[in-house]
Amino acid sequence: MTMAIVVHGGAGTIPAEREEIVQAGCKEAAAIGWRILKDGGSALDAVEAAAQVLEDNPNYNAGTGSGLATDGSIQMDAGLMEGHTLRVGAVAAVELIKNPISLARLVLESPHVLLVAKGALQFALERGMSLCRYEDLLTERQYKNWCATQNAHLVNELRYSLCELATCPKRADKQYGIAEVVQEQLLAIYPAQEVQGEKHGTVGAVAVDTLGTLAAATSTGGIVDKHPGRVGDSPLVGCGFYADENAAISCTGHGEDFVRLLLAKRAADFVAYGATAHAAAESSIAMLSTRTSGEGGLIIVDRLGNVGFTWNTAHMPYAYMTQDMQEPITGL
Numbered sequence: 001m002t003m004a005i006v007v008h009g010g011a012g013t014i015p016a017e018r019e020e021i022v023q024a025g026c027k028e029a030a031a032i033g034w035r036i037l038k039d040g041g042s043a044l045d046a047v048e049a050a051a052q053v054l055e056d057n058p059n060y061n062a063g064t065g066s067g068l069a070t071d072g073s074i075q076m077d078a079g080l081m082e083g084h085t086l087r088v089g090a091v092a093a094v095e096l097i098k099n100p101i102s103l104a105r106l107v108l109e110s111p112h113v114l115l116v117a118k119g120a121l122q123f124a125l126e127r128g129m130s131l132c133r134y135e136d137l138l139t140e141r142q143y144k145n146w147c148a149t150q151n152a153h154l155v156n157e158l159r160y161s162l163c164e165l166a167t168c169p170k171r172a173d174k175q176y177g178i179a180e181v182v183q184e185q186l187l188a189i190y191p192a193q194e195v196q197g198e199k200h201g202t203v204g205a206v207a208v209d210t211l212g213t214l215a216a217a218t219s220t221g222g223i224v225d226k227h228p229g230r231v232g233d234s235p236l237v238g239c240g241f242y243a244d245e246n247a248a249i250s251c252t253g254h255g256e257d258f259v260r261l262l263l264a265k266r267a268a269d270f271v272a273y274g275a276t277a278h279a280a281a282e283s284s285i286a287m288l289s290t291r292t293s294g295e296g297g298l299i300i301v302d303r304l305g306n307v308g309f310t311w312n313t314a315h316m317p318y319a320y321m322t323q324d325m326q327e328p329i330t331g332l
Contacts, residue, residue, distance in 0.1 A: 044080065088237045
């Protein structure tokens, strides 16, 4: 049986100075997952290990390096699934967990499917998993991104307040002497600010092992500057990840639209109906583009070891390896 593994480092816009770094991280993750497959390990073990590597790499928005919510908290989501058994494990809005994908694996091995927030942390402690410090997850890059978002919010609030003052008929000229020309000046001095930075950064892996078993894993810190408690597609089976007897899929992007379309499950169904892995990926992201305004991408492997990946964003770092290759191939 043909083995294969594919990993991704999130869909979005990658600055030129980070392109080689994120591709190298994906290559490392794919190589470690491949080593497990080559040694006879399961697809589930391979995708968990690959996701762990990406979670430990501060250059991605998952685990160490996760984005901050508006209140400065770091809340992470993760999920994984084994195809032939349909076993699923997922966690959402968890804090102080260095490797959320490993906690999701513990959930998979339990009677549960999805645990969230404090309940997930309680479960982690019950299963012997130790908690990390907030500082262990925080990176300078994400802290700067968070500071930029807070500054943008403050500027926008100030701009709104000043413009409201300038157009208020009871306050404009009589008491403050602010005319329309001053309003235009305020707009020039305090233009509306957009939150910059890489908002998406979900990581994921899919694999098929020597027994033909498929597995998928996805992990994320969520959208940067998200509302506390927000959960996207990453821990939701059939949305941000899925695996059955036909294919395994991991998604990345604007999670709300992936949830609306159940995109991971749709991709698996395309393969079940006879599409190649590549065609299934293309059709799924085409549906995302036509049915919604969402952006993102996905990776997929089928039971025969064929791989596929596509995205409608500027970039999606990836790496993959199949049985006829000497080392992983990377791309962006």
